[in-house]
Each structure stands twice: as C-alpha cells, then as structure tokens.
Amino acid sequence: MKRLIYHILIPAIMPIVFFRVAMLPVEVLGCLMRGLLALLIAFVSGLAAIGAAVMGLRGRMRGDRYALWWLASSIILAIPVVAFILLA
Numbered sequence: 455m456k457r458l459i460y461h462i463l464i465p466a467i468m469p470i471v472f473f474r475v476a477m478l479p480v481e482v483l484g485c486l487m488r489g490l491l492a493l494l495i496a497f498v499s500g501l502a503a504i505g506a507a508v509m510g511l512r513g514r515m516r517g518d519r520y521a522l523w524w525l526a527s528s529i530i531l532a533i534p535v536v537a538f539i540l541l542a
Contacts, residue, residue: 461523465506465530468499472534476541496538503531 472495478488510524 457520457523461527462530465502465527468495468502468531469533469537471495472499472537476537492534492538492541496534499531499534503528503535506531 472492475483475488475491475495480488482488483491506524506528510521510528513521513524
C-alpha cells in the first residue's frame, strides 16, 4: 500500500494540477499567467519524470524487483509534458 501511495497517488497530483490550471477560465488568472503556470507545472513534472526514470534504471541495473514502480511514476509524471506539447 505504501508503494501505491508513493509511486502512483502522489505523482498523480501533477497531472491533476496541470489540467486544473489548463481548464480554468481565462477570466480567473488571465491568459499569460495561466500559460506560465502550466509551463512551470509541466517543467517541474518533466524534471521529476526524468529523476524517476533514472531511479528506475538504477534500480533495474541493481536487480531491484521494485524498479517498475519508478517506471510507473515516470509515466504518470510525463503526462503534463505531453499534454502541454499537444495543447500548445
């Protein structure tokens, strides 16, 4: 259960926040601020995805059987980056 929380639920916060900011009406934040916030969230999420992928690769090379959890985290964290590219 602990791995599910750390590797699935906590990384899932980034896509939720990204899509929440992206779906806000323009009148709430303005177009520029909304875009900058989406860019910042996608950038931080991308860096975290790279870090999770490195941790998973390092664990895989050591023979850690839980390295696939890091792969799941990196895929979840890559969602805002892909969405930002597609929405931009």
